[in-house]
Amino acid sequence: MIYDLVIIGSGPGGYVAAIRAGQLGMKTAIIEKYNTLGGTCLNVGCIPSKALLDSSEHYHQLNHTFAEHGISAQKVSLDMPQMIERKNQVVSQTCDGVKFLMKKNKVDVYYGHGSFLDATHVKVIAADKTETILTAGTVIIATGSKPVTPPAMGYDKNRVITSTETLNITSLPKHMVIIGAGVIGLELGSVFARLGTKVEVVEYLDRILPGMDTDAAKELMRSLKKLGITFHLSHEVISVKGSKTKAKVEMKPRAGGDAITLDTDYCLIAIGRRPYTEGLGLENTGVKLDEKGKIIVGEHLRTDEPNIYAIGDVIKGAMLAHKAEEEGIYVVETIAGQKPHIDYNLIPGVVYTWPEIASVGKTEETLKAEGVEFKVGKFPMKALGRSRASGDTEGFVKVIAQKDTDEILGVHMFAARAADLIMEGVALMEFRASAEDMARISHPHPTFSEAIKEAALDATEKRALHF
Numbered sequence: 001m002i003y004d005l006v007i008i009g010s011g012p013g014g015y016v017a018a019i020r021a022g023q024l025g026m027k028t029a030i031i032e033k034y035n036t037l038g039g040t041c042l043n044v045g046c047i048p049s050k051a052l053l054d055s056s057e058h059y060h061q062l063n064h065t066f067a068e069h070g071i072s073a074q075k076v077s078l079d080m081p082q083m084i085e086r087k088n089q090v091v092s093q094t095c096d097g098v099k100f101l102m103k104k105n106k107v108d109v110y111y112g113h114g115s116f117l118d119a120t121h122v123k124v125i126a127a128d129k130t131e132t133i134l135t136a137g138t139v140i141i142a143t144g145s146k147p148v149t150p151p152a153m154g155y156d157k158n159r160v161i162t163s164t165e166t167l168n169i170t171s172l173p174k175h176m177v178i179i180g181a182g183v184i185g186l187e188l189g190s191v192f193a194r195l196g197t198k199v200e201v202v203e204y205l206d207r208i209l210p211g212m213d214t215d216a217a218k219e220l221m222r223s224l225k226k227l228g229i230t231f232h233l234s235h236e237v238i239s240v241k242g243s244k245t246k247a248k249v250e251m252k253p254r255a256g257g258d259a260i261t262l263d264t265d266y267c268l269i270a271i272g273r274r275p276y277t278e279g280l281g282l283e284n285t286g287v288k289l290d291e292k293g294k295i296i297v298g299e300h301l302r303t304d305e306p307n308i309y310a311i312g313d314v315i316k317g318a319m320l321a322h323k324a325e326e327e328g329i330y331v332v333e334t335i336a337g338q339k340p341h342i343d344y345n346l347i348p349g350v351v352y353t354w355p356e357i358a359s360v361g362k363t364e365e366t367l368k369a370e371g372v373e374f375k376v377g378k379f380p381m382k383a384l385g386r387s388r389a390s391g392d393t394e395g396f397v398k399v400i401a402q403k404d405t406d407e408i409l410g411v412h413m414f415a416a417r418a419a420d421l422i423m424e425g426v427a428l429m430e431f432r433a434s435a436e437d438m439a440r441i442s443h444p445h446p447t448f449s450e451a452i453k454e455a456a457l458d459a460t461e462k463r464a465l466h467f
């Protein structure tokens with residue numbers, strides 16, 4: 001079969017690229033080695049983790065905050081198999097949606113492992129071993145990433161697990177150790193802590209969420225401690241050993257001192273993800289990898305092989321679904337002769353704990369390192385009527401603006417519904433608005449979004465109204 005475009009990998013990078021290619025009239029094929037479309041994000045990432053975050057938050061609220069609202073319930077119980085079943089249904093509905101979108105956009109789907117025979121020929125080996133060879137004008141590699149699992153951590157998919165297996169635990173563990181206080185560790189740690197598991201997090205660095213706003217990370221850590229999570233910061237894991245029903249985690253403080261052993265039901269390894277290019281046949285092409293195994297791309301996300309592009313987790317940059325999507329669209333529009341643009345500084349990041357952390361643009365730490373002069377406005381959520389009404393008083397919004405021009409350089413928040421609120425910061429920064437512009441926009445009352453207006457007022461002239 002001959003195609004204008006062949007895409008390897010059907011995650012948010014690959015499938016969105018396929019839709020855009022279909023819209024632009026390209027004869028397109030997408031190859032996926034699993035038998036469902038959607039990649040990490042839909043099958044074992046964003047969607048299932050958010051389904052469990054929502055379910056566990058309902059359970060936690062019913063047990064801990066509903067009484068304050070005058071609502072009581074007797075015999076509250078947890079049905080983990082049902083919670084997981086609901087999560088599976090959400091996943092399968094979402095994946096089926098992608099299948100429908102491929103059909104709608106006339107994209108041919110090949111289920112099987114894709115590998116390069118040369119730069120313009122890709123072989124697909126299906127589960128039943130049948131082989132198909134596709135001839136491609138252009139190829140996009142969108143093969144994503146896999147969890148990092150060092151040999152010393154004894155990953156066994158049974159008691160020493162990654163996020164993939166964690167999303168399918170159907171019997172509530174009494175105890176869980178999580179290695180890594182990054183996004184996965186804190187999101188899945190929240191799920192289990194809310195359900196009643198004793199969660200302990202081991203982190204190599206002296207803080208959680210490296211790279212994110214320091215104040216937000218500190219407040220989140222305080223909040224998670226209240227939820228019952230224990231943190232071992234600045235600790236190094238020496239070994240993890242799993243048995244049939246338990247795991248043993250050995251660690252030691254980085255500052256020196258005796259080794260500590262934690263006996264646990266499950267150990268979740270959440271120390272980052274690595275690009276996935278295994279068995280892709282890159283050696284048959286001119287595509288090159290960097291020292292971290294990421295595919296090297298240059299201008300327009302083109303690899304060293306002129307007709308091959310790469311997008312998403314398999315290349316440099318944040319490993320985020322919406323980053324992969326933007327890159328998919330960018331490459332397809334570039335191939336079609338258009339002039340698309342991505343501003344990587346304006347790709348927002350969200351941590352779906354409760355409250356949530358959301359962030360766009362530069363942090364104070366980065367601006368200091370870059371020698372940029374800036375001013376900061378901050379507003380606490382507890383000063384908002386809306387927060388008091390709902391009982392979500394934790395957190396703050398921070399707006400950072402250039403000292404002289406007042407241009408917004410960053411917005412960071414730890415707040416209820418921050419994941420959705422951050423879009424105001426993204427949109428205004430896209431249009432290079434000032435903090436004063438943000439402050440002068442009418443925000444509906446009473447909403448959480450008023451905290452953004454107030455933080456912007458604080459940044460502009462230190463004149464927040466309600467604090």
Ligand code: FAD
Nearest residue numbers: 009011013033039040041045046114144312313319320321
């Ligand atoms: P992937 O989604 O990894 O898709 C790659 C696809 O390629 C896979 O389906 C794979 O099977 C296929 N493939 C690989 N090699 C081959 C081959 N040789 N032949 C055929 N097919 C192949 N990001 C967010 O933005 N928000 C979130 O809330 C969020 N939550 C997450 C929660 C968890 C638990 C995890 C693990 C990740 C989360 N992420 C989140 C990250 C997000 O899932 C990734 O950034 C995103 O999926 C990357 O998209 P991609 O298209 O580059 O690759």
Ligand code: NAI
Nearest residue numbers: 180181182183184185202203204270271272273319350351
């Ligand atoms: P991460 O990079 O977010 O965090 C890894 C953490 O582990 C860091 O704090 C790091 O210092 C620590 N660490 C590394 N090695 C360690 C060791 N040996 N011992 C102890 N700690 C160690 O990686 P994570 O959480 O695995 O997530 C992977 C990717 O998935 C992230 O890049 C993230 O962007 C994406 N993701 C995004 C989500 C979102 O957008 N809400 C949700 C979940 C994942």
